Amino acid sequence: MTEAEKYTRTAVLLHWGIALFILINVSLGLGANYAPVPWQRPMIDLHKSIGITVLFLVIARIAWRLTHKPPTLPADYAPWERTLAHTVHYALYFLILALPLTGWIHDSAWSAAAGHPLKLFWVIPWFRLGFITTLPAATKHEFHLWFGIIHTYLGYTLYALVAGHIAGALKHQLLDHRPELQRMWR
Template sequence: MVQRYTGIAIALHWIVALLIVTNVALALTWDFYPDAQVRPAIDLHKSIGITILGLAILRILWRFTHRPPSLPAGYARWEVTASHVVHWGLYAILFAMPLTGWIMDSAYEKAATTPMYLYGLVQWPRIGFILALDPATKKAVHDGFGAAHEIIAYAVYALFALHIAGALKHQWVDGVKELQRMWPGRR
């Protein structure tokens, strides 16, 4: 019998995965949009990022209060270690990406006069102490956290690839029902 994650853990996993893929697609394609569509795409990217941050908090709380199923027997020690490193790296990124983006956005030179709206509906606050910085410091914060946001994106790609490769290796090479542990649907 396959030991599965809880329904909540499965839902959070796939919702966050879908939001991350959407945000990556937005970031990689908005340079090709007509000028009138660039700002709405960036605003949607910010809204999705904040949503991911909220869901990441829920995921961590759920993870700490609901023990995940044990890894199947027979995994090599290095595979178990790699699994834990990749998973905790992905958790770290779920916080690092939205936070660096929010800090960068709060340091945007026109942040004080250009409100940010969550999905165009609710005004989302900028980080006040960053808004209050002098212009030169604010630019340095904007540029530094923008660079960090971009570097972390490469970590997303690498860890995502390792996560998928590990799951597929166990499923198809080792013959372990790995995907069934996290796949939505009936047990």
């Protein structure tokens, strides 16, 4: 495999870093309700910190992608495979941006937010979205509910797309005998 067929080192690091943070965040988000009560708030706070981190990493990933052409898909991929691959990639970018934003709005509308300052990784003071925090209490409550639901369903959509993304890569690697995984591994 030539270097032109592989993603750049920066793209690879951003891809796997974002993937790892998402995996951790899924575990925290789904597991917090089942954890002992004293662990729940720290788990949710870590979930928020990782979400904000993912937001910045995906912005960096998109900026990198816009300024560095990715390797082309192999010529023998069927047109439907190319279309599906591009559609899934764009949908993943959308979701990886939308999830932290909807979570941030959800958190900013939390009724107890004023008494629980947001600190990234318990150290770095972080702000809530002022245009949300200044809403009337009833409106904030509605935002909190709706954006919690939106955040949850976007998460489920992300799980499905990630599963499809992995299945597609494994199909090309194992069934088509293409070095697909090597393109995103250094």
